[in-house]
Amino acid sequence: MARRLPAGRKLNMFHRCPHCDGDCMSSLQKMFTGPAGSVSCRSCGKGVSLRWSHYLAVILPAAIILFGVNRFYPDSLVLVLVGSVLAVLVCIAQLLLPLVKDRI
Numbered sequence: 001m002a003r004r005l006p007a008g009r010k011l012n013m014f015h016r017c018p019h020c021d022g023d024c025m026s027s028l029q030k031m032f033t034g035p036a037g038s039v040s041c042r043s044c045g046k047g048v049s050l051r052w053s054h055y056l057a058v059i060l061p062a063a064i065i066l067f068g069v070n071r072f073y074p075d076s077l078v079l080v081l082v083g084s085v086l087a088v089l090v091c092i093a094q095l096l097l098p099l100v101k102d103r104i
């Protein structure tokens with residue numbers, strides 16, 4: 001059974017801008033956005049990025065797990081499988097992180 005959106009709402013594939021609340025960037029673009037760089041909002045042109053603390057909360061556990069697996073299963077298929085699963089999970093988690101106004 002398909003989920004229905006409330007009347008007047010459209011399915012939006014874009015993430016909201018913290019400046020203008022408009023369509024800021026696509027999910028694919030957000031997956032490759034980090035806290036070190038700034039991306040211009042496609043609606044207002046102002047810079048948005050991710051917060052370092054949010055980004056590290058996603059990346060650090062994945063890196064620790066990967067280093068742990070590498071220590072016990074170096075050069076094995078287990079390392080490749082765990083790394084692949086972690087990469088997918090990090091991409092999904094990054095989509096959930098809120099965009100913030102860039103300070104630059």
Ligand SMILES: [Zn+2]
Nearest residue numbers: 017020041044
């Ligand atoms: Zn904007």
